Amino acid sequence: MSAIDGLPPLREVIATHDLSAKKSLGQNFLLDLNLTAKIARQAGDLAGMDVLEIGPGPGGLTRGLLAEGARRVLAIEKDARCLPALAEIAAAYPGRLEVIEGDALQVDPLQHLTPPIAICANLPYNVGTELLVRWLTPESWPPFWQTLTLMFQREVAERIVAQPGSKAYGRLAVLSQWRADARIVLSLPPGAFTPPPKVSSAVVHLRALPEPRFPAEQKVLERVVAAAFNQRRKMLRAALKGLAPDIEDRLQASDIAPTDRAEQVSLEQFCALARTLA
Numbered sequence: 001m002s003a004i005d006g007l008p009p010l011r012e013v014i015a016t017h018d019l020s021a022k023k024s025l026g027q028n029f030l031l032d033l034n035l036t037a038k039i040a041r042q043a044g045d046l047a048g049m050d051v052l053e054i055g056p057g058p059g060g061l062t063r064g065l066l067a068e069g070a071r072r073v074l075a076i077e078k079d080a081r082c083l084p085a086l087a088e089i090a091a092a093y094p095g096r097l098e099v100i101e102g103d104a105l106q107v108d109p110l111q112h113l114t115p116p117i118a119i120c121a122n123l124p125y126n127v128g129t130e131l132l133v134r135w136l137t138p139e140s141w142p143p144f145w146q147t148l149t150l151m152f153q154r155e156v157a158e159r160i161v162a163q164p165g166s167k168a169y170g171r172l173a174v175l176s177q178w179r180a181d182a183r184i185v186l187s188l189p190p191g192a193f194t195p196p197p198k199v200s201s202a203v204v205h206l207r208a209l210p211e212p213r214f215p216a217e218q219k220v221l222e223r224v225v226a227a228a229f230n231q232r233r234k235m236l237r238a239a240l241k242g243l244a245p246d247i248e249d250r251l252q253a254s255d256i257a258p259t260d261r262a263e264q265v266s267l268e269q270f271c272a273l274a275r276t277l278a
């Protein structure tokens with residue numbers, strides 16, 4: 001079956017360039033171009049946007065992003081074996097794909113990108129959460145990106161969109177929902193990937209809010225939430241006692257019962273508590 005970009009099917013690309021998947025790099029490839037185009041579409045209208053992609057691998061999602069009209073794609077890939085396959089895509093889309101060989105945790109992509117910027121990736125699982133937290137906690141808000149469309153293990157995706165009262169609710173939910181709208185837009189079974197991972201996956205779409213949903217200082221909020229969920233089974237008056245000697249009063253001033261546990265506290269209440277501790 002010939003693809004709309006005139007490039008070979010991904011199975012052929014993998015065979016030609018000998019891209020056997022490496023577990024250490026979290027390599028679970030998407031080889032169905034209809035599926036990668038569908039994921040790219042979850043990012044919204046990409047015309048006029050630069051897209052940052054982490055871990056393009058053999059380039060299935062990269063091709064989806066370009067075919068769906070991204071103005072430019074900047075792709076950061078750690079595995080040098082993938083570069084020749086990505087060069088073929090760059091040649092098919094002149095001037096629209098730049099590839100940087102490197103570790104996404106080390107490379108600063110900003111000087112290579114022009115706003116507006118979307119981030120879209122089938123993330124390597126070993127660095128996915130760390131990158132998400134970095135993107136959610138820049139020094140100032142709004143961030144350099146407008147949307148994040150990211151593949152995660154299903155369990156991580158559920159933690160991002162979780163509501164109070166659920167087991168999945170924790171630091172990731174508070175950080176994600178404080179300054180972004182977050183929702184799961186696609187679920188994928190292990191068989192969608194080559195090789196199939198052990199668990200199911202899901203694509204999460206986050207849209208940055210122009211301002212935080214509730215006022216709070218980021219560093220204080222992070223400290224409160226980390227302390228609260230590090231001991232999530234404890235009552236908050238115990239879990240947070242290291243933050244202030246009069247923590248019970250501050251909890252009450254924030255409309256939180258000192259006997260509550262972290263799981264029961266809403267985002268609005270966490271922000272109120274952070275304000276009393278600022």
Ligand code: SAM
Binds near residue numbers: 054055079123
């Ligand atoms: N995007 C491709 C797809 O959907 O088929 C590949 C996805 S695979 C889950 C993750 C990709 O991230 C691999 O190509 C891997 O080599 C790359 N990778 C792993 N760690 C990385 C890092 N620290 N920085 C950049 N790329 C990384």
